[in-house]
Amino acid sequence: MHKILVIDDEETIVTYLTLVLEDSGYATISAEGADEGLALAREERPDLITLDIMMPKRSGLSAFAEIKKDSELASIPVIIISGFTALYDLRDPEAFGSIVQDGAIPRPEYCMEKPIDIPDFLRAVKLLCEGGSMPAENAL
Numbered sequence: 001m002h003k004i005l006v007i008d009d010e011e012t013i014v015t016y017l018t019l020v021l022e023d024s025g026y027a028t029i030s031a032e033g034a035d036e037g038l039a040l041a042r043e044e045r046p047d048l049i050t051l052d053i054m055m056p057k058r059s060g061l062s063a064f065a066e067i068k069k070d071s072e073l074a075s076i077p078v079i080i081i082s083g084f085t086a087l088y089d090l091r092d093p094e095a096f097g098s099i100v101q102d103g104a105i106p107r108p109e110y111c112m113e114k115p116i117d118i119p120d121f122l123r124a125v126k127l128l129c130e131g132g133s134m135p136a137e138n139a140l
Helices: 011-023 034-044 060-069 093-099 118-129
Strands: 003-007 027-031 048-051 078-082 110-113
Touching (some): 011 027, 011 118, 027 034, 034 060, 048 060, 078 118
Parallel strands (some): 048 078, 078 110
């Protein structure tokens, strides 16, 4: 059973994503902030992480950068799920480079806007948990 870490500061989003994932046969762990999420990622080594961008205290982009810089976490695929208005900028290599100003950090494996499309979300989760990558038409 694949283990998914859900990181979002909104308790209702955490609950919703957890229920969707568990109803689809995934084990879940959750965190309501970036620092708690990073600690759980290191402790639990999930198969995939879903991550919100806009969170108090520490942004999801900061947490994403730390995940991808950590040699023990870097291979864990990350799906960004956010209502952040510049979400599509994360899909553009040049725009991503201006948002995350470290050329060594790759773009997220997938990005989705809130509210999520559940079939698309579950398709991405399954593919990424099984070691695949998103098809070119869905690429960032």
